[in-house]
Every structure is written in C-alpha cells, then in structure tokens.
Amino acid sequence: MPLTFHKKPALVVYVTCGDPDLGTTLKIVLAAIDAGADLIELGVPFSDPVADGPVIQRASERALKHGTSLAQVLTLAAEVRERAQSTGLIVFSYLNPILRMGMEKFCKVARAAGVDGVLVTDLPVEEAGEYLRAMHEYDLSPVFLAAPTSPDERLKQIAGASRGFVYAVSRTGVTGQRQQLAEDARKLVRRLRRVTKLPVALGFGISTAEQFAEVGSFADAVVVGSAIVETIERNRGREAGAVGEFVRGLLAISCEPSAAAR
C-alpha cells in the first residue's frame, strides 16, 4: 500500500518496539491508530542509537534487555497489518541490524508483512544504492531524513530518492522534546517544497497540541516520537490507554472529531 496521508495534517506516531514488551507495543500501536494516528513508525531498538536522545535511548535499552530483534519487529508489523488495513507502516531502524539480516531478505520479509516503507537513520542517500535497488524491487517506499543544514542541492537529492514523503528534521540535534519549535523548521519545509512535490512530514521535538497545530499549518504531517515513548515510560501498566489519551489530546486543536476518530 503506497504511503498516503488521509487528513491534513496527518499524524505520524513513532514507538520503540519491545518497550516494555512486544505484546504491549501491539496494544499501544492499535490504540494510537484508534485515536487518530495515520502512520506508525515501528522503531527497531539498537545498541548504539547515535541519533537518539535520552528518552529513546532508554526505551531501546529496555527493549534490548529482553532481546527484541528486527525479525520480531517485522512479525509485529504483520500483526498490526492484520488489524489495521489502511494505516501506513514504516520500519524505522539503524543500518546494522538490516545489513545483518541481509538487505534482500529484509525487504522480502517486510513486504510480506505489509510494511509500506522504511527509514534507515544512519544511511545517507550517497550510500543508498544497494538499499534503493532492493526497496524498489520489493515495492517498498524509502524515506530519508532532510536536515536544516542540508544545502539545497542535497535536499533535491534526498527528495529525489524518497518515496511516499520526505521526513524533515525540525532542528539540528537528536530526538527529544523541546519547548520552542526552532525557526529552522519552517525554513526547511519551505526549501523542501521548492524541490519536491512529495508530502513533507516534520519531526523531532513535538509534544503538545499547540506545536502539532503550528507544525500542521505548514507541513503535511507531524511526527511525534519521544513524547509518545515518554508517555509509555511514565504509564506502566496502562501504556495503551495513556497513549490513546495523549494522541487524542494532540489532535484536539487541529482536527474535527469525525476526522480524528477511526
């Protein structure tokens, strides 16, 4: 299923799979979809999450403690897909676990599980030749990160290699919540729109309904990650319920009730 955003602005929710455990992750994901998430990023925990701040670092460590693997995340994706036909599903992973599984095998299993796209955090477009070939062969959408520090030429390259949407990173830095949305964010989206017709999703640092509404006014989709992961961390034993509430809260300002409920 190609990645499309059904409402504007769409909500993309990131979770670290396996925190606290895969069964709970499934419940959390379904609760998020029920509350209005259009697309889910299934985060694969990694031992060295260099692009992540402390919240997702902690979640990864917890998930790895009981051996959460890429293979298990792909199985989880299939379980989500069984229960949610029209939600976009992206596997969000660092490169090494994918290389270890084998690029070809990974794409094959992902496609069979009903995954729509993949975002590999530490794979720059310049090194993505083999990856793009495998992704295209298995009809998966490669999603790349565009940073405020990327010059226009590079933004063009990134957008050219992307399918589905371009993920704009709101500021220089790692994942994590921030009170003020940086000036960088609007400027980056503007620059991207000059080089691509693909929808632009903006992420990093968004945690409130106000921020969601603000970003939603200039981006096609808003990505919320650390705020969700922290909600999970803070609500042991009622993670899915808490995430559902949080997602509904995020959408409260921006969306009409009929669009938000699914």
Place this chain on the structure above:
Amino acid sequence: MAALEELEREYERAKRDKKFQVRLAELLTTYAGRPTPLFFARRLTEKLGGAKIYLKREDLLHTGAHKINNCLGQGLLVERMGKHRVIAETGAGQHGVATATVCALMGFECVVYMGTEDMRRQELNVFRMRLLGAEVRGVSSGSCTLKDAINEAMRDWVTNVRTTHYLLGSVLGAHPYPTMVRDFHRVIGREARAQILKAEGKLPAAIVACVGGGSNSIGIFYDFIKDTKVRLVGVEAGGRGEKLGDHAARFRGGSPGVLQGTYSYVLQDSGGQIALTHSVSAGLDYPSIGPEHAALRDAGRAEYVPASDAEALAATTLLARTEGIIPALESAHAVAEVVKRAPRMKKSEIVIVNISGRGDKDIGIMRENLEID
C-alpha cells in the same frame, strides 16, 4: 553530511597549501618533539634471541602518545574553518589529553566525552584534561567505554554542528576522518623508514603495532605498504577469553557491519546489535576497526593477531626491566606479539615495534594486576 563535506573540502585545500604544511611541521617539531627516536632494544633482543628489535618511541611525544600528531593537524583545520568549539571522544584518555592540549595551545573551547568506566581506570588523564582547561563529560550508557563516548560526541556534534568541530581521534568514522587521521599519522612510518635505513641500511622484516581504532598502526604501516617484503602485523586486544564480550579482536569473530558511520569489521551478535568488548587497555577496547585495516587484511597485505590481557601485562614488566621503558598497556600488546615473534625470526632480520604511548596512565591498573610492591 554538510559538516563532513565542509571538513573534506577544507582538508583537501590544506593538503595543497604549502603554508599549512610548513606550520604543521613546525608545530610537530618545536611543540610536539618530532622526530621521535628509533631505538635499538639490545637487551630485549638478546633476551628473546631472535630478530633485532627496534622501538619507535611515540611514547616520547608531547602528551605521551602518538595522538597529538592528529590533534595538531585537525587543530589547524579548526582555525581555518573559523570554529571555536572542539569536542572529542576518548578511550584511554590520551586522545582527550592531546585534544585538550591543542585547544589550550590554539584557544578553543574543549569538551571531551569519556565513558565512566574509562574515567575510573584512567584517572590520571581525566585530571590532566581538566587541568588543561577541558570539560570532561562522563558517559554512563551502554558499556560506559569508548563506543558510548563516541555516541555522545556524535550527538553533541549533530546538535552543535554549526559552531563545533568534532576532533575524532582515530581512523574511524565517516569520510574524511579515516583518510585524514591516517595522513596526519603517516609521519610515524615516514620517519621510521628513513631511520631504519640509516641505522641498518635495509628495511625491516616486520612492523608490529597495536590496533584499537588503528591510528598508530596505520601511521607506522602506511609508508611501508609498498615495500611488499615487509610484514605488517597488527595486534588486537585478546582480552580475557574468546567468547564474545571477553575481548576486542575484531578479526577473530567480527563480521562486516556499520557502526558510527563506518563500514568495517564489527563485533556483533546475530541480530546486528553491537557487542560489548573487554580489554585491560581502554584504548583497544572498541568493537570496530579502521576500514583501511579491514582492506589491508582482506587483501592479505597485513595480518592481525590477538594478545591477551595477561600477555600484555607480562610484556609491560618485561620491557620495563629489559629496556627501562614502561609502555602504555595498549602498546604492550604489540610488545607481547614481539615476544612470540622475534625468537622465530632470524638474527639478521629486523622487527620494528611501535611504542604508541607511555604507561604512566596505567599505573593504577598495573598495580591491581602485577605483583610489584
């Protein structure tokens, strides 16, 4: 990526700039103390009864290890780029000290990331960095050692990339670091080659160096790569055993993978998670290896062997008592290999060992492990 491209452009410009080369050479001689001697270890040679052993004395360089060659080079690049803040990762602390030293020399703000486990075992260097004016930030995630310090340094860099230069300390990371850091350390091998030809009128049969990230080893190997009869031997941390997690010998049990921007041999589990490593020496305790070493090994040009913690500790005492030189525990791994190799070589053959650093920082660990007092 933009920062890496800027760095690569600046480095290429500097390489062609006569003034840069002259200034770097000046700092290497008047400040760092180059050239370092190539010393004939007569008593050690006699004791082992085989090849003639020469020691390349990088331990005599300012700050006590080879690291400063690279720090001076990158320091000058920071000046050219007009940045004022420098960050670095450090394992044993020698690169941290060299970075703090160069920042004090050139007037930059300096932050060094160090695993809390390494801070504990290399206390002397933590103090030196702070005395030199650097801020040392402890990293207590993951294994609390070098790879975790690198993660934190990278997080700082992507956040502060516009004002900050990441002064990476080894031949690792994304391009241009492996090439650039190797180039700054080539002086080691360039000197050694001229020195051995002057002393003996011929090239060595083998060069032996310890390999953590791989900077001192590639630095001494590089100018000998074209001399195909010279064997290049890298010594990895054999740690306390062969199980994953007990050592840091990448070529024994590692497989191709991507860690921290580099594609090379990595110690990892079946799911692609990076393995924990162990070595008595903080500077060798790292799960990946410089990609140029991987290329040399795959091409059959260089060979890589492990030396265990116990062998390195024994070699430390041996070198101290036969030559009056206390090596860093990292360098002791190279000496440990020479202890095995020299006796098997002809007396007419020469082996050069890179003593990449001095052992003062390791007194605490040596005290714990050796029966001295």
